[in-house]
Amino acid sequence: MIALIYFFVLLWDETREWGFKDGIFHNSIWLEQAAGVYHREARTGKYKLTYAEAKAVCEFEGGHLATYQQLEAARKIGFHVCAAGWMAKGRVGYPIVKAGPNCGFGKTGIIDYGFRLNRSERWDAYCFNPHAKECGGIFTDPKRIIKSPGFPNEYEDDQICYWHIRLKYGQRILLSFLDFDLEDDTSCLADYLEIYDSYDDVHGFMGRFCGDALPEDIVSTGNVMTLKFLSDASVTAGGFQLKYVAVDPVSKPSDGKNSSTTSQGSKNFLPGKFGHL
Numbered sequence: 632m633i634a635l636i637y638f639f640v641l642l643w644d645e646t647r648e649w650g651f652k653d654g655i656f657h658n659s660i661w662l663e664q665a666a667g668v669y670h671r672e673a674r675t676g677k678y679k680l681t682y683a684e685a686k687a688v689c690e691f692e693g694g695h696l697a698t699y700q701q702l703e704a705a706r707k708i709g710f711h712v713c714a715a716g717w718m719a720k721g722r723v724g725y726p727i728v729k730a731g732p733n734c735g736f737g738k739t740g741i742i743d744y745g746f747r748l749n750r751s752e753r754w755d756a757y758c759f760n761p762h763a764k765e766c767g768g769i770f771t772d773p774k775r776i777i778k779s780p781g782f783p784n785e786y787e788d789d790q791i792c793y794w795h796i797r798l799k800y801g802q803r804i805l806l807s808f809l810d811f812d813l814e815d816d817t818s819c820l821a822d823y824l825e826i827y828d829s830y831d832d833v834h835g836f837m838g839r840f841c842g843d844a845l846p847e848d849i850v851s852t853g854n855v856m857t858l859k860f861l862s863d864a865s866v867t868a869g870g871f872q873l874k875y876v877a878v879d880p881v882s883k884p885s886d887g888k889n890s891s892t893t894s895q896g897s898k899n900f901l902p903g904k905f906g907h908l
């Protein structure tokens with residue numbers, strides 16, 4: 632009986648924190664934006680940042696390392712990341728909303744590794760960016776327009792936005808760019824739009840784009856996709872506007888091009904501008 636009550640409480644807690652809507656399971660990565668907190672790893676991969684580097688990454692993006700309290704505030708509204716990162720003052724930890732055997736030792740809360748004596752240890756980073764505008768979100772509609780913050784006006788400095796597109800199981804996502812103008816630099820390190828073929832901005836990297844060339848269409852391999860827009864501390868541009876549409880698994884012959892060439896189609900645009908370097 633007690634186990635049953637415990638199960639019910641867990642279930643209630645989970646649906647409250649995470650939730651199903653339209654048959655699609657949501658986590659709450661967009662809420663990190665609402666709380667101003669987000670997770671960053673090095674471009675070279677997981678657990679590659681020293682304390683000084685983690686601090687520099689957050690400052691480059693217009694913020695600073697999140698405090699334990701800021702991370703906990705974000706966690707309380709659903710911010711869940713299974714990766715330890717530096718916080719302010721050399722503390723390391725990660726926020727767990729949903730208890731699981733593979734992450735957080737089955738606990739919820741901030742999994743706290745404490746203040747590290749060795750600042751050369753390598754972890755990820757938790758940044759807090761008070762300047763970022765509300766942007767991004769989780770979209771489950773079969774089609775939608777996505778715009779940079781303020782579009783058609785220029786975007787501002789120090790912005791970071793995440794859009795997660797989550798369609799019905801079996802559907803894929805076709806992205807088409809309508810307008811595109813971001814600060815141009817050879818490796819797109821200043822301002823960029825990144826596309827990921829996954830739930831997060833760690834896996835399934837498909838391309839990083841900047842400058843004013845209109846990227847080609849992009850098709851996901853599954854029913855989820857993540858877009859990340861970041862602007863640094865100087866020089867803005869016109870921004871971007873793109874649309875996505877759901878591609879149904881069983882398409883009419885006229886739609887066959889979109890639904891049957893995904894993996895090959897992916898290879899055509901996979902490198903993005905970044906990959907040409």
Ligand SMILES: [Ca+2]
Pocket residue numbers: 788814821822862863864865866867
């Ligand atoms: Ca810029």
